[in-house]
Amino acid sequence: MKLQKNTSLALYSVLEFAADATRHISAAEIAQKYGVSPHHLAKVLSELARAGVVESVRGVGGGYRFTGNPRRLTLMDVIRMFEDFGLPEPGRREPGERTPVGRALGVVLSEIDEMAKATMSSITLATMLRLIARQRKA
């Protein structure tokens, strides 16, 4: 499973927000922490806000805060907001994919994808926050 840059940014952001749902965090703070452009991040955050995962807080000390349920929301829920897992349109397939070699490679690649999806679907934000805490202690 290859994640687009926006998806990775969404995961970083959601985990930052979920770590403390009471805290308002500005887009600039997250952008600086992960070395990305605030403009790029703003698009990701507005998508997360549209999905109801975060809400924007206006005024002094404003920014965004987490509004999801960390024990319910999985990594896959966030990933699905930014990735399309549908079959590629016929016109966008490489010619080699229709050959026996291409089809056999496709079987192996889809096996890997299914495992990746199952993994992402089974890890909630609460579980991730515990993993992050363990990384901090290590």
Added chain:
Amino acid sequence: MGSARRARKASGGKRRVDAGGGPAPTVCIRPVRRGDLDPIITLDATVTGIEKRGYWRSVYQRYGATPEAGRQFLVAEADGRVVGFVIGEVRDWEFGSPPCGWVFAIDVEPAAREAGVGTRLLVAICAAFRRAGVRTVRTMLSRDNTLVLSFFRSQGMMAGPFIPLEMELGR
């Protein structure tokens, strides 16, 4: 593998189960008894949709009837009622692995979920495995079973070094 919901953090001693309304009953974890078989069969049938009376009798014979250090069949009891169970055993050198504990079934009654019962069952069986001398616990379940996968993940379990493989045998 049965079903268990994401569970709250476990700790020692007795815990309260909130089954939705009314005073929450106290839960204790103990070894299975013969009289627990009927509620266990009913619980499994409720969750899986299939009643497997013969299977559960043989599981009881193997894991519950004659206590052995490496074999565990524990139940969670609340107000005198079985609300969950966990089954597992220590297996030596299977698949070339040093001895480790295997959890092969865990289930919590739907109305008793979200109260830490699954966590307490897992903690109890892990403690028994530790007493039996092993330091690793494993399980295996369908990758579609995100509910129970999430539960085990929430307890700190990660993908292990073994990969299950299978193929259709045909006729």
